[in-house]
Every structure is written in structure tokens, then in C-alpha cells.
Amino acid sequence: MLLSILMGKRSSVRKPADIPYECGMIPMGEGAPMFSVKFYMVAMLFVIFDLEVVFLYPWAVNFRDYVMMNPESFTAMCIFIGILLVA
Structure with a gap:
């Protein structure tokens, strides 16, 4: 692994190492918005x-x-x- 790191080709497309890998495509935008747990609780x-x-x-x-x-x-x-009222 050390030889791979030292001699391997560095990608110029994926400069920040902490971005997710999306099938070779550069991620664009923020992605899906996160919903609060309260939303799911109310829906259930x-x-x-x-x-x-x-x-x-x-x-x-x-x-x-x-x-x-x-x-x-x-x-x-x-x-x-009564069970409904307790719930």
C-alpha cells in the first residue's frame, strides 16, 4: 500500500479527499435536504x-x-x- 501511495497517480479531479465518491462524477450541489425526526414522528x-x-x-x-x-x-x-388516550 505504501508503494501505491508513493508511486500512484494522483487525481486532479478529486482534490478534497473528504467529498463522497459518486460513481466518478464530481458531486454538485448540497444533495437531499435532511428532515427532522419530528417530521417522521408526526407522520407515523x-x-x-x-x-x-x-x-x-x-x-x-x-x-x-x-x-x-x-x-x-x-x-x-x-x-x-383508553389505550388510544394513553398513547
């Missing part, structure tokens, strides 16, 4: 709670029928909503 929470509404809406539409036929469904849904 939105998707999660959106899915919860999908499960909650049919139950809310048929609330009276469910509770009259099966009173345990009200308890189960209260537990479900």
Missing part, C-alpha cells in the same frame, strides 16, 4: 391514528345495535379508546 402518529379511526367508525355507526346485543362490546371499545 398520523397514520396510526388514521387507522384507529377506520376501526372506530363502523363501531360508532352501529353503536346501539352492538351494545343491545352484546354489552361486552362496549367494555372492549372503552378499553380500546
Whole structure:
């Protein structure tokens, strides 16, 4: 490796050694902007709670029928909503 460093040809294109190697092309511009972690957290929470509404809406539409036929469904849904509130 020492001989390679001493006798090897130096590239005049890639002067700063700390730039990333992009398939032989000189990088132009700053690249993709970095997003905050907060953005991803809000997006994941939105998707999660959106899915919860999908499960909650049919139950809310048929609330009276469910509770009259099966009173345990009200308890189960209260537990479900309680978990959502804790989250």
C-alpha cells in the first residue's frame, strides 16, 4: 500500500479527499435536504391514528345495535379508546 501511495497517480479531479465518491462524477450541489425526526414522528402518529379511526367508525355507526346485543362490546371499545388516550 505504501508503494501505491508513493508511486500512484494522483487525481486532479478529486482534490478534497473528504467529498463522497459518486460513481466518478464530481458531486454538485448540497444533495437531499435532511428532515427532522419530528417530521417522521408526526407522520407515523398520523397514520396510526388514521387507522384507529377506520376501526372506530363502523363501531360508532352501529353503536346501539352492538351494545343491545352484546354489552361486552362496549367494555372492549372503552378499553380500546383508553389505550388510544394513553398513547
